[in-house]
Amino acid sequence: MRLEPVVTDPTELYRLRDGVYAADLLIVVVAELDLFTWFDRYEREHDDPAGVEQVCAAHQLDPRAADVTITYLVARGLLARVGDRITPTRVAREHLVAGSPYDLRAYYASLRERPTCKDLLAVLRSGRPAAWAGAAGKEAWSDRLASPEFAASITAAMDARGAYLGPALAETIADLPARAVLDLGGGSGIYGSALVERLPGLRVDVFERPPVDDVARTLLATRGYAERVGVVSGDMFTGLPGEYDAHLYSHVLHDWGPGEVRRLLANSAAALPSGGWVVVHDTHIDDERSGPLQVAEYSVLLMHSTPGKCWSVAELRGMFAEAGFDYVDCRPTAADRTAVIGRRAHR
Numbered sequence: 001m002r003l004e005p006v007v008t009d010p011t012e013l014y015r016l017r018d019g020v021y022a023a024d025l026l027i028v029v030v031a032e033l034d035l036f037t038w039f040d041r042y043e044r045e046h047d048d049p050a051g052v053e054q055v056c057a058a059h060q061l062d063p064r065a066a067d068v069t070i071t072y073l074v075a076r077g078l079l080a081r082v083g084d085r086i087t088p089t090r091v092a093r094e095h096l097v098a099g100s101p102y103d104l105r106a107y108y109a110s111l112r113e114r115p116t117c118k119d120l121l122a123v124l125r126s127g128r129p130a131a132w133a134g135a136a137g138k139e140a141w142s143d144r145l146a147s148p149e150f151a152a153s154i155t156a157a158m159d160a161r162g163a164y165l166g167p168a169l170a171e172t173i174a175d176l177p178a179r180a181v182l183d184l185g186g187g188s189g190i191y192g193s194a195l196v197e198r199l200p201g202l203r204v205d206v207f208e209r210p211p212v213d214d215v216a217r218t219l220l221a222t223r224g225y226a227e228r229v230g231v232v233s234g235d236m237f238t239g240l241p242g243e244y245d246a247h248l249y250s251h252v253l254h255d256w257g258p259g260e261v262r263r264l265l266a267n268s269a270a271a272l273p274s275g276g277w278v279v280v281h282d283t284h285i286d287d288e289r290s291g292p293l294q295v296a297e298y299s300v301l302l303m304h305s306t307p308g309k310c311w312s313v314a315e316l317r318g319m320f321a322e323a324g325f326d327y328v329d330c331r332p333t334a335a336d337r338t339a340v341i342g343r344r345a346h347r
């Protein structure tokens with residue numbers, strides 16, 4: 001199935017969807033935590049801005065949630081980092097701090113009863129992800145994937161996203177001299193299909209857990225890719241097949257906390273030969289943790305719904321090194337995504 005070339009740029013449509021929780025987080029920060037007033041008062045009382053530890057202690061915030069929230073507020077231009085301290089910007093001091101004649105806090109507070117705001121406040125306090133939007137019960141989205149109906153609908157969502165992103169990723173990494181790629185958590189196989197379309201000699205296997213593996217098999221067969229893109233069933237946390245020279249993680253590491261990400265990278269390092277490639281395709285926060293804004297907004301969605309977040313390139317570089325990968329490059333693909341590339345160091 002070869003797609004017609006895309007004519008228009010859907011980046012804004014990705015941004016709107018991925019950033020959908022971010023404004024609600026700002027409402028919570030203003031209306032429930034009154035965070036800007038707190039930062040301002042702390043700074044005046046201590047003659048020094050607060051650090052993350054002080055904010056977490058004062059508001060009983062989970063560290064992952066605090067990290068995502070502060071990065072979002074910095075990217076929004078409402079907080080600034082001064083070394084490891086955090087200070088409200090002029091616009092925040094004038095419009096979101098108690099005592100200002102232009103105080104907008106009541107305006108934001110009028111929306112505090114939105115259901116997502118309640119969820120976000122619970123996530124900020126507990127660190128545990130809220131139920132996936134629309135879930136009747138309280139299951140996490142990764143547990144709900146065990147249901148064939150939910151697996152089919154979420155895989156359709158990821159597949160739709162990949163039709164535009166897949167070819168862009170394939171173009172961006174076309175120069176890597178890989179022969180066999182394992183696409184971990186590869187969903188429908190949309191990225192594998194784009195890769196073999198761009199690189200006809202390449203072999204790709206999707207590594208997926210049931211029941212998504214069967215969804216992928218059916219879609220790949222329907223689209224005529226079953227010969228070139230296989231599906232291997234398994235659990236990526238418990239050991240990986242060894243016959244590949246590249247591993248792709250597309251929108252996978254952002255679903256997990258640091259322990260799981262380290263484990264996945266360690267599994268990849270164990271399974272890949274020396275000189276093998278790891279490609280992390282995702283939205284990534286910059287080294288300064290000040291943006292891009294759209295990525296910081298997407299990270300709010302991930303904080304809400306998963307144990308993960310958008311990792312910064314610097315964090316990935318550190319975890320690559322721990323696992324035994326040399327950092328190679330960070331390349332833009334499309335719609336705010338980048339491919340962070342590592343190479344298995346010689347053993």
Ligand SMILES: C[S@@+](CC[C@H](N)C(=O)[O-])C[C@H]1O[C@@H](n2cnc3c(N)ncnc32)[C@H](O)[C@@H]1O
Nearest residue numbers: 158185186187208209212234235236237250251
């Ligand atoms: C957010 S989706 C990403 C799909 C696709 N790679 C993309 O870029 O759109 C995460 C995928 O990881 C898969 N996954 C989650 N846990 C897994 C596990 N333990 N082993 C293998 N795959 C897993 C899910 O089934 C899901 O398809």
